[in-house]
């Protein structure tokens with residue numbers, strides 16, 4: 314594994330003008346010192362194995378002007394495909410499609426939504442932090458859109474639930490507690506609308522029958538005659554869920 318040393322340890326940059334992230338990487342294959350500045354402003358100095366801090370410092374100071382120019386140029390550039398983060402999010406359940414853009418920012422991570430476009434601002438070198446921000450937005454969006462839809466379905470089926478909560482899990486699509494709390498998996502957003510509605514009907518039927526008895530299924534069939542096909546579809550629904558959601 315190539316070793317990465319934080320720049321601060323080598324005293325190459327002082328904190329005031331340090332770029333968002335940068336590293337010195339030792340490489341067995343490198344024959345000479347090179348420096349690269351990535352979109353977003355991340356700096357990487359690659360050095361042959363065994364290169365000492367003095368040689369690195371000399372190299373960096375020789376190229377300091379170029380590096381600074383490059384950082385200024387690339388710091389606010391939107392990074393092109395930022396794997397494994399999405400460039401687009403499609404919620405089949407809602408018929409919604411969101412374009413996702415990423416922008417370098419130094420003051421925290423933020424997701425803002427406007428007109429079918431999500432803007433994710435943050436340190437573009439930290440994919441996990443950006444992904445968490447997107448996941449948090451997903452949860453808020455799921456609550457905002459699935460909650461009222463469930464309430465509507467309850468009204469249409471003359472059932473009642475006490476409270477709805479949204480979760481993000483790999484194992485179940487929904488549940489209904491004895492106290493009337495219905496849990497919905499945020500991944501329902503990625504399912505076809507009929508499948509999502511079937512899950513609602515299923516959980517609402519549990520507010521009447523807390524089991525999977527034949528009376529329960531008769532109740533479900535009453536509200537959703539096509540329940541068998543939709544239930545099968547839901548069991549295979551994980552294939553619609555993009556990797557970043559559960560990562």
Ligand SMILES: [Zn+2]
Nearest residue numbers: 515519524525
């Ligand atoms: Zn059930």
